[in-house]
Amino acid sequence: MSDFLLELRSEEIPARMQAGARSELEKLFRREMEAAGVEAGEITVWSTPRRLALIARGLPQATEAVSEEAKGPPEGAPDQAIEGFCRKNGVNREQLELRDVKGRNTYFAVIEKPGKATKDLLAEAIPAIVRDFSWPKSMRWGAASISTESLRWVRPLSGIVALLGDDVVDCEVHGVTSGAVTLGHRFHHSGDITIGNADDYAMKLRAGHVIVDHADRQDLIRTGAAKVASEAGLKLVEDEGLVIENAGLTEWPVPLLGRFEEDFLEVPPEVIQLTARVNQKYFVCEDAAGKLANAFICTANIEAEDGGARVVDGNRKVLAARLSDARFFWDVDRKKTLAEHAKGLERITFHEKLGTVADKVDRVAKLARWLVEEGIVKAADPDMAEQAARLAKADLVTEMVGEFPELQGLMGGYYARAEGLPDAVADAIRDHYKPVGQGDEVPTAPVTVAVSLADKLDTLAGFFSVDEKPTGSKDPFALRRAALGVIQLILRNGLRLSVRDTSYAACMMRVSQAKPSEPSGDSKEFEQLDLECDPSFVHEGLPDFLADRLKVQQREAGVRHDLIDAVFALGGEDDLVRLLSRVKALQSFMDTEDGANLLAGYKRAANILKKEDWHGAEGEIARTGEEDPLALVDDPDTKAVVDAKMAERHAKALSYTPEPAEKALMDALATSQPAAAQAIAAEDFSGAMAALASLRAPIDRFFDEVTVNADEENKRAHRLDLLAAFRAAVHKVADFSRIEG
Missing domain, CATH: 3.30.70 (Alpha-Beta Plaits)
Known part of the structure; x- marks a missing residue:
């Protein structure tokens, strides 16, 4: 070896x-x-x-010598076929072997391949x-x-x-x-x-002064940079990406500390760090108070005789030139207010079907105010939310962001503070892009939440309404990321909103903006606007897209996919906070013995009903044309009344004395149905699960002691109705047919 x-x-x-x-x-x-x-x-x-x-x-x-076999034509085949087989495998006819294959002699070539x-x-x-x-x-x-x-x-x-x-x-x-x-x-x-x-x-x-192992060079840079910073009484601002990059630029790395003029510290620290990092591959340092120091660390590729003094001086001059440019941008940009900068957004196209960035800003500002005035984002000043939204994109036309696009938003926050705008407005401008991705900070300041949510909703609503949706792995406008940001904002801040209503509002902002004049208030004019806001977009497109993103997010967080599907299958629910609360309560319930046994009882009941093609009393009402009380009520607060009416109907239909187990299930349903409905109305989903748990023993006993398909038609019908009522009671909490197990 x-x-x-x-x-x-x-x-x-x-x-x-x-x-x-x-x-x-x-x-x-x-x-x-x-x-x-x-x-x-x-x-x-x-x-x-x-x-x-x-x-x-x-x-x-x-390599070892190997022997390979190749199957050829059968005995009696034309000579041309046999000779061709021999040529292909590098053997002559005398070397072929005849073997029996399914009762017929067949030629085989045994090829010896020597080792190499x-x-x-x-x-x-x-x-x-x-x-x-x-x-x-x-x-x-x-x-x-x-x-x-x-x-x-x-x-x-x-x-x-x-x-x-x-x-x-x-x-x-x-x-x-x-x-x-x-x-x-x-x-x-x-x-x-x-x-x-x-x-x-x-x-x-x-x-020969070459450290060939890249990992060793990375360790040397990491520890060496921290050491020279510490020797100067400073702390290195860690940057693993910069460590790897410097290791890829040097064969014999030598970290060296240099100083730049303190005057440059007037520029925002993020600008200095980005200038040093992107343009020069330098590390920066902080002082004991945690503030950016006027120091940088470069990584030389030589061990200089003068200790690196000339190397540091040369790098200092180059960095000074870069920082001078940055300070120039900072000074020039502050000569205009953000409102003046924002006028330049009219020259930037957001999307050919969605107008300019200025058009988007106008929509976002109106939507941010709407979110506050509707009480969706609480404790925010609507005027501040609108003001922040109108200025949030203004830094896109500044010199600084033109040089460093990574600083968009951040520089807007600095410029807002420099001109004396309220902190809440400056913070909202700075953070309105957040969260950018999974793991990013999620804003909680009310004004920031309103602007950030409005910005992302407008992006989603705009692209969906012009049919520019993600397809497969293609998502050129990062709509999946925007949807994840909306979900994180809603869940982190507990925002109670209807996704459909909010999507509709965002769509209407765009439609109304496309009109040459403000709506007059005429009902026909509003009806026309409503028609232009495609109903399929409102009721199917964007809400379903957000629901799918929520499913993906929860699956990645470890929530069982079948439990998510069980809750989402109920339909009609587009409050994401409430949906998630229901999913979490269901997951906790299914981890208990009561949950597992109730699921088994449900599946047994569902199988019987499917086999008998039985839809229950509710289905019979619908088939006879009689008004179904369940169809009359969508309000969760009145579910208990509906359940009581259905229980009364079951009782009136009885023409025989029920067996004890049958009566026990009827009583349990009469108690658990209103209790579950009341708990759901109060958004006490754990309480709703507890009400369902009370059905576990009665349904088990019912199956053990009662013959469902009795010979008497009235008994059979009532017992099937009873199972249908049990199924309906469970379905008020989740669609148990989607749950595995």
């Missing part, structure tokens, strides 16, 4: 591509080994800016790996680049080290031949480095 080392050396590989390149190299190597019949065990892949390296442990010296040296297999595999390597961006180079058949690589390939044990694996790729020689650090080491085998590779490169 031998270890194999492969190093592919090139010009600088972009840091952002290195993680993907490591995965690609391992994948292609395993593919080639598997195709050659070599089992690849432990594989280690490293990267630096100038090389990719792979070490595979425990490869065999050669792993070294030879690797020599064939390396060029294939290089040729098939997939890069996000690649290039051709040299004289051969005039041909489209020439090699493409991320940067010009300059060297290959290929060693199996102590032996060189000879191969050639695009004029580059393999060997045992590599190069060290570009500045700290001159001359070649000869590698003996895989075991001394990392050690010899480290001696």
Whole structure:
């Protein structure tokens, strides 16, 4: 068994591509080994800016000889067919064997394949790996680049080290031949480095000032940056992405601390951090009070003789130029109020079917005020909510956000405070994009909630109303993310709203905006607006989309999918807070013995009713044309009255003395139905489940002691009605037919 080392050396590989390149190299190597019949065990892949390296442990010296069989034509087949079979498998006719296959002699070729040296297999595999390597961006180079058949690589390939044990694996790729020689650090080491085998590779490169293991470089940067910050009495602002990026830019990282002028601290700290991070790949530091300090940490790729003083000074000058630009943007932007900036939104198209960003802002402002005035978002000032909404997008046309789009919203908050707007308005402008995704902070300040919810609802309503819905994996306008944001805002703040009514209001904002003048109040004009707000969008499209997102969110949170479906299947419920409360109560109930046994009783009753095609007294009322009291009432507060009427109907229909178990179930239903209805009306879903639990013993006893399909027609009908009433009582809480178990 031998270890194999492969190093592919090139010009600088972009840091952002290195993680993907490591995965690609391992994948292609395993593919080639598997195709050659070599089992690849432990594989280690490293990267630096100038090389990719792979070490595979425990490869065999050669593959084993194998014997393969091929089935050919039957005996008596034409000579041409037999000869063709022989040519295909590299044998002659005398080497064929005759075997019985289902009573007929058939030719078989037994092909002996000798083992092959792993070294030879690797020599064939390396060029294939290089040729098939997939890069996000690649290039051709040299004289051969005039041909489209020439090699493409991320940067010009300059060297290959290929060693199996102590032996060189000879191969050639695009004029580059393999060997045992590599190069060290570009500045700290001159001359070649000869590698003996895989075991001394990392050690010899480290001696040449190259830390080949990217994880080691990351650790060095992480700890080194924290150390130089601590030595200066500061605290490093941790940034793991920056650690990885700097490790991908250096082969011998040396963190160095520098200072910039304190005057730049007048600029918002997020701007300074983003300027240092994005443009220069620098870390920033905080002082003991947790405020941004006038310090930065750069990662040099050399160990300078002067301790890095010249490196730091050069980086300080570059950062100062960048910060000067940022301060200029900050000063220029504050010369206008946000309201003046907002006028520029008329020049930005939001979507060709939905108008400009200014049009969207107008809709969001009206919707935010509506949410407050309707009492959906409580404790918010409607004037502040509208003002914040009208200014929330104004920073999109500022110089600062033009340079750093990541700061949209945040800069608007800073500009709002700079011009003396109320804190609630500034906070709403700053945070109205939140939550951006799963795990992001969810706003709770009332004005912010109103603006954020209105913004996301308008986006959803707008795109749904122009039929730009997500399809499959395609969601170009991030509507799934917007829907998740709406759900998080509603649930986190306990907002009680009808999704359909709110969707309808958002739709009407857009429709009314499209009119050349304000509605006059004429009923026909409002009817026309109503027609233009597509009912299918209001009652099916957006509400169903939000419900589906809620299902996905709850499943990811560990809620059983069948319990979610059981509650959602009831229909007619679009208060997400109430829906979720019902789901959670159902999940708690189904975890109990009463819940499991009641489910078993329900399924038995449902199966009997399905077999008999029995719809119960309610169904009979509907079939005879008699008014169904259940159809007359949607208000949960009156469910108890309806249930009492149905119980009275059952009692009047009796023409015989019920058996004790039958009477017990009738009494239990008479008690539990109104109790469950009252609990549901009070949104006490745990209480509703408790009322259902009281049916568990009576339904079990009923099945044990009562013959449902009695010979007497009146008994049979009443008992089936009783089971239908039991099913209906359970369905008031959840559709138990959707529950597994």
